[in-house]
Amino acid sequence: MPLAHEGMANSNYSCSICGNNTSKWSGRCEACGEWNSISEDIGLSQGPTKSSLGKSRGNYIPLGDLKSNDKPLERTKCDLEELDRVLGGGLVPASAILVGGDPGIGKSTLLLQAAAKFAAKGLKTLYLSGEEATSQVKLRAKRLNLEEAQIELGSDTNLRNILTTLEKERPKLAIIDSIQTIWSDKVDSAPGTVSQVRAAAHELTTFAKRSGTSIVLVGHVTKEGQIAGPRVVEHMVDTVLYFEGERGNQFRILRSVKNRFGAADEIGVFEMTGLGLQQVTNPSALFLSSRGIPSAGSCVFAGIEGTRPVLVEIQALVSPSPHSQPRRSVIGWDSSRLAMILAVLEARCEVQFSGLDVYLNVA
Ligand SMILES: [Zn+2]
Numbered sequence: 001m002p003l004a005h006e007g008m009a010n011s012n013y014s015c016s017i018c019g020n021n022t023s024k025w026s027g028r029c030e031a032c033g034e035w036n037s038i039s040e041d042i043g044l045s046q047g048p049t050k051s052s053l054g055k056s057r058g059n060y061i062p063l064g065d066l067k068s069n070d071k072p073l074e075r076t077k078c079d080l081e082e083l084d085r086v087l088g089g090g091l092v093p094a095s096a097i098l099v100g101g102d103p104g105i106g107k108s109t110l111l112l113q114a115a116a117k118f119a120a121k122g123l124k125t126l127y128l129s130g131e132e133a134t135s136q137v138k139l140r141a142k143r144l145n146l147e148e149a150q151i152e153l154g155s156d157t158n159l160r161n162i163l164t165t166l167e168k169e170r171p172k173l174a175i176i177d178s179i180q181t182i183w184s185d186k187v188d189s190a191p192g193t194v195s196q197v198r199a200a201a202h203e204l205t206t207f208a209k210r211s212g213t214s215i216v217l218v219g220h221v222t223k224e225g226q227i228a229g230p231r232v233v234e235h236m237v238d239t240v241l242y243f244e245g246e247r248g249n250q251f252r253i254l255r256s257v258k259n260r261f262g263a264a265d266e267i268g269v270f271e272m273t274g275l276g277l278q279q280v281t282n283p284s285a286l287f288l289s290s291r292g293i294p295s296a297g298s299c300v301f302a303g304i305e306g307t308r309p310v311l312v313e314i315q316a317l318v319s320p321s322p323h324s325q326p327r328r329s330v331i332g333w334d335s336s337r338l339a340m341i342l343a344v345l346e347a348r349c350e351v352q353f354s355g356l357d358v359y360l361n362v363a
Helices: 081-086 107-119 134-143 159-169 194-211 230-236 283-287 335-348
Strands: 013-015 038-040 096-101 125-129 152-154 173-177 214-220 239-244 251-259 267-273 276-279 298-305 308-320 328-331 356-362
Touching: 013 194, 081 251, 081 267, 096 107, 096 194, 096 230, 107 125, 107 134, 107 173, 107 214, 107 276, 125 134, 125 159, 134 152, 159 194, 194 214, 194 230, 214 230, 267 283, 283 308, 328 335, 335 356
Parallel strands: 096 214, 096 239, 125 152, 125 173, 173 214, 328 356
Antiparallel strands: 013 038, 239 251, 251 267, 267 276, 298 308, 308 356
């Protein structure tokens, strides 16, 4: 074990991938199994040292005395239908949203477009970029034809300054791009570490709750262990969205994995074009490969993804096997489920699959 990691008895260590806390350093995280992701939390207070009792009694009200507020949640639409739906119908005031994804996947583009739509409604919108200078953000806006958008741009990484700005401006929406670049001078470690990212996320979500501003935190999915990933703040925010897609492919999926104000597992589909992200309002067309004459072995399955039906094409092929052990090849589905279905077909329907290769593709 390296000397630097032999901390004192009261040291704290946490995993930069999943945020798991341990009292000992180790080369591999016990919680998520990641290697080299554990580092010491420097500058975190070790908890209260004086009496743990506060001065005043908290304010508790009998549940029956509370006036119920059964009005539907007030939401503001960003007018990007795919984004609004993933959010559960629009942006909820005082909410904190995390948008995670690989670097370069298009998070900033998506949020800049959403910010422009939001600002076009006359709602005060702040875009704070800690990654790029304001001139670079302006260049991107120009490429997206959003030059005239009434967004207030800033480039700041100091949490104290950011909170001061937010407090003064009181925007309806503030986008922080990215949470890994923000640092608090109250925490004694480098920007991007677990303790810094957590401290910044905590202060910003607390501000959202207190002020009514909706805050969007951008979080890059990180590969190496030195920079904390978005998972370490997932539990602090109301909504967690991941922006996914493959390099070299123009389609992107925005997926909600947690949403206090809507359904989890909702998806929004976008296409990356020269003019930014375009919505794909009928993703079924995308999942169905060009269909002409119906062909044997192919069928369309209607499933529900979030609140929207999605059509998926399933292709199956069974052919005589030259091998002693026939192949069972599955793309896009669980292979043990295929094995189960084949077993049911053999046992109940007397269809024999021995000596046959089975291929299944969920397009
Ligand atoms: Zn971990």
